[in-house]
Amino acid sequence: MSLYFDHNATTPLAPEALEEMLPYMRQDYGNAASIHRPGQRARAAVEKARAQVAALVHCEPNEIVFTSGGTESNNIAILGAVRESGKARKHVITSVIEHHAVLRPCQALEREGVEVTYVPVSADGFVEPDEVRKALRPETVLISIMHANNETGAVQPVKDIAAIAREAGVLFHSDAVQSTGKIPVDVTGLGVDLLSMSAHKFGGPKGVGALFVRQGVRLLPLMFGGMKELDTRPGTENVAGIVGMGAAARLATENMDQDAQQLARLRDRLEAEILKRIDRAGVNGARENVRDGEWRRMPNTTNLYFDFVEGEALVIALDLQGIACSTGSACSSGSVEPSHVLLAMGLSAERARSSVRFSLGKANTEQDVDTVLRIIAPTVKRLRALSPRVPAEMRESVRN
Amino acid sequence: MSFKELVIESSVVAETKISSDHRPLVAVAMSGGVDSSTVAALMAREYGVVGLTMQLWDQKRSINGDACATPVRGRCCSTNDVYDARRVAEHLDFPFYVVNHQRQFEETVVHPFVSEYLAGRTPIPCTHCNNHIKFGELLRLARQVGADYLATGHYARVELDRESGRYLLRKAVDETRDQSYFLFGLTQEQLSRSWFPLGEMRKLEVRELAREMALPVAEKPESHEICFVPDGDYARFLEKYQQERGTPVSDTGEVVTAEGEVLAKHDGLYHFTVGQRKGLGVAVGNPLYVISLNPASRRVVVGEGDALLTRTCFVRDTNWIAVEAPTDGLRVEAKIRHQHSPAPATLYIEGDGVRVEFDNPQRAVTPGQAAVFYQGDLVVGGGWIERVGT
Numbered sequence: 001m002s003l004y005f006d007h008n009a010t011t012p013l014a015p016e017a018l019e020e021m022l023p024y025m026r027q028d029y030g031n032a033a034s035i036h037r038p039g040q041r042a043r044a045a046v047e048k049a050r051a052q053v054a055a056l057v058h059c060e061p062n063e064i065v066f067t068s069g070g071t072e073s074n075n076i077a078i079l080g081a082v083r084e085s086g087k088a089r090k091h092v093i094t095s096v097i098e099h100h101a102v103l104r105p106c107q108a109l110e111r112e113g114v115e116v117t118y119v120p121v122s123a124d125g126f127v128e129p130d131e132v133r134k135a136l137r138p139e140t141v142l143i144s145i146m147h148a149n150n151e152t153g154a155v156q157p158v159k160d161i162a163a164i165a166r167e168a169g170v171l172f173h174s175d176a177v178q179s180t181g182k183i184p185v186d187v188t189g190l191g192v193d194l195l196s197m198s199a200h201k202f203g204g205p206k207g208v209g210a211l212f213v214r215q216g217v218r219l220l221p222l223m224f225g226g227m228k229e230l231d232t233r234p235g236t237e238n239v240a241g242i243v244g245m246g247a248a249a250r251l252a253t254e255n256m257d258q259d260a261q262q263l264a265r266l267r268d269r270l271e272a273e274i275l276k277r278i279d280r281a282g283v284n285g286a287r288e289n290v291r292d293g294e295w296r297r298m299p300n301t302t303n304l305y306f307d308f309v310e311g312e313a314l315v316i317a318l319d320l321q322g323i324a325c326s327t328g329s330a331c332s333s334g335s336v337e338p339s340h341v342l343l344a345m346g347l348s349a350e351r352a353r354s355s356v357r358f359s360l361g362k363a364n365t366e367q368d369v370d371t372v373l374r375i376i377a378p379t380v381k382r383l384r385a386l387s388p389r390v391p392a393e394m395r396e397s398v399r400n
Numbered sequence: 401m402s403f404k405e406l407v408i409e410s411s412v413v414a415e416t417k418i419s420s421d422h423r424p425l426v427a428v429a430m431s432g433g434v435d436s437s438t439v440a441a442l443m444a445r446e447y448g449v450v451g452l453t454m455q456l457w458d459q460k461r462s463i464n465g466d467a468c469a470t471p472v473r474g475r476c477c478s479t480n481d482v483y484d485a486r487r488v489a490e491h492l493d494f495p496f497y498v499v500n501h502q503r504q505f506e507e508t509v510v511h512p513f514v515s516e517y518l519a520g521r522t523p524i525p526c527t528h529c530n531n532h533i534k535f536g537e538l539l540r541l542a543r544q545v546g547a548d549y550l551a552t553g554h555y556a557r558v559e560l561d562r563e564s565g566r567y568l569l570r571k572a573v574d575e576t577r578d579q580s581y582f583l584f585g586l587t588q589e590q591l592s593r594s595w596f597p598l599g600e601m602r603k604l605e606v607r608e609l610a611r612e613m614a615l616p617v618a619e620k621p622e623s624h625e626i627c628f629v630p631d632g633d634y635a636r637f638l639e640k641y642q643q644e645r646g647t648p649v650s651d652t653g654e655v656v657t658a659e660g661e662v663l664a665k666h667d668g669l670y671h672f673t674v675g676q677r678k679g680l681g682v683a684v685g686n687p688l689y690v691i692s693l694n695p696a697s698r699r700v701v702v703g704e705g706d707a708l709l710t711r712t713c714f715v716r717d718t719n720w721i722a723v724e725a726p727t728d729g730l731r732v733e734a735k736i737r738h739q740h741s742p743a744p745a746t747l748y749i750e751g752d753g754v755r756v757e758f759d760n761p762q763r764a765v766t767p768g769q770a771a772v773f774y775q776g777d778l779v780v781g782g783g784w785i786e787r788v789g790t
Contacts, residue, residue, distance in 0.1 A: 313544045386543050
């Protein structure tokens with residue numbers, strides 16, 4: 001038995017996407033930049049995929065740049081936009097809960113003399129637009145706030161923050177790696193200038209992503225070479241990967257509302273039943289799903305704490321019983337420090353360490369949820385029975 | 401009856417729910433070396449196995465940074481060891497996890513190691529690691545994830561004494577490899593869940609077995625240094641560590657004779673250990689040795705070899721394995737450092753510890769080291785040498 005509840009780390013490749021990719025790894029191996037017909041077939045496939053991804057986020061195809069993934073998209077957007085700016089002094093605004101693929105390029109900019117403000121979040125895990133407004137300076141050149149947080153699933157008020165950016169004449173980037181393909185992402189409606197996506201988070205292959213670059217926005221490239229993707233990213237296109245991303249985008253566009261509703265129902269049941277069965281457990285972040293017709297948290301994600309439990313031990317214990325979940329972002333697992341996202345929300349280090357994330361995907365069924373529910377309570381009980389952290393007066397109650 | 405059978409049976413004594421149809425799950429502490437890899441392979445023949453490797457120290461912290469430039473094989477960058485352990489787990493096809501215990505390791509092993517040196521003592525970090533990390537954190541994790549036992553590559557033996565109901569610790573069959581000295585701090589609870597399959601084997605057999613089973617680490621050389629000081633230069637490690645913590649050491653003092661005659665200056669007590677002869681910065685006729693370290697006056701007292709001999713020492717923080725508590729006048733053989741042949745002695749209970757009276761004077765009994773009490777190959781108990789003399 002192997003049940004996968006870690007879809008925020010990665011998702012299985014959609015069978016349709018795989019089928020569409022295969023010809024480009026076999027007979028249609030042309031280079032999309034070549035003049036001849038094999039090259040033209042590859043070019044056509046890339047452009048078709050570009051249109052499919054554009055349709056997913058509601059932009060023009062020529063506003064999509066294919067990259068090697070979410071991390072590269074974030075790096076091109078942040079480093080490219082800031083380095084392109086002609087201002088003598090530069091300032092960037094981002095948040096404390098961003099993914100490392102945003103935080104690290106910001107830190108790299110700091111070493112180049114750029115000032116960066118990391119705005120805080122509420123206890124629920126949301127950036128307050130007012131905090132961004134307060135952080136604005138005349139020399140601010142970029143605001144980068146993620147769309148959905150990978151650990152808690154909290155969907156940030158990107159539209160409001162983008163409006164603040166526009167009013168101030170500052171470029172706005174959003175890391176939408178966790179939301180794209182799962183909930184509606186409309187770059188025009190949101191008002192963003194730059195938006196990062198990753199194929200493998202929504203049924204596409206690993207190693208391919210995209211960056212939405214609003215027409216007219218200029219970025220200093222990070223890499224230099226021939227055959228540039230829209231003047232921004234050189235290198236021979238990963239044709240099969242791009243085709244896979246296009247197919248996944250098409251599938252997501254077709255089924256999004258239905259899939260999201262279904263995931264939310266399953267997730268809500270999993271969450272509610274866990275809380276019913278296990279004492280001293282709770283959800284990190286807001287539980288409200290939808291507000292004013294828009295997702296306020298990702299329908300597939302729940303981040304739960306289990307007092308007196310080491311999250312890492314729970315993840316291993318569940319894995320040995322065939323259930324894959326995670327202590328947070330895959331990129332920071334194995335590190336000493338508890339999640340920077342949960343700490344930023346005001347959790348104690350101990351509670352942050354006791355937290356695990358379940359992120360659901362299309363393939364998860366009611367039976368899968370039942371299996372998790374059957375296994376998790378006795379597992380948490382065993383962990384607590386052997387935990388030195390349980391206070392003496394609670395020993396009996398957590399053992400029962 | 402083999403040890404395995406004993407352990408399985410003993411689990412009934414330990415009041416666990418291991419029924420006859422329960423296939424025991426054994427967690428193996430895997431360092432990436434040949435010993436623990438062989439243990440994993442042996443266990444995997446008969447039991448369910450889960451491999452656990454601990455990330456204990458970030459070599460990138462580059463304390464003694466250039467140690468990585470001069471390759472110390474096997475131990476330098478622990479990512480290599482993790483890689484090796486993972487390869488073995490893949491080869492044998494059992495679940496494997498890397499768990500991070502850096503925070504606890506620093507708190508319970510590295511920091512006390514540094515503090516002890518600064519206090520003029522000569523610590524044994526491996527024993528603290530066994531007590532707090534391997535048979536503390538890791539054993540608990542193993543039990544939490546559903547394992548019945550933690551098996552390690554230690555050379556020592558555990559067995560259940562049916563009469564007393566106590567778990568006994570014995571020297572390894574291969575006495576040249578015996579590590580029981582480092583395990584004296586294990587409690588009955590810890591011993592009841594520990595498994596040392598190599599205690600019955602000789603090192604040569606272990607390596608042969610590893611080759612037979614085609615383990616990817618069969619030819620890997622051994623490491624002898626403290627894992628977080630791969631180049632063995634602990635004094636420099638200590639200076640850098642204190643520097644990093646913002647409390648640089650300034651520990652200079654004098655090298656004196658027992659009569660108080662100042663012979664030289666020194667750069668810190670932590671450069672010295674009792675019995676040391678070289679590096680005293682003193683050139684006189686007769687060879688001189690470090691007799692004692694005085695943290696209060698920061699003095700290193702030196703003298704001739706005979707001054708190192710002592711008939712008695714006081715041991716505290718004791719742990720008893722073969723007995724619930726020692727009886728006054730208990731006859732044992734006491735081992736006062738890893739490379740010491742146990743010497744006949746009598747134990748006298750005194751306050752919160754024991755006074756050890758050796759039949760014959762012993763050389764360089766060193767505060768901070770462990771005194772482990774044996775009766776033949778049986779570990780009766782042990783403790784930490786607090787002071788020499790009465």
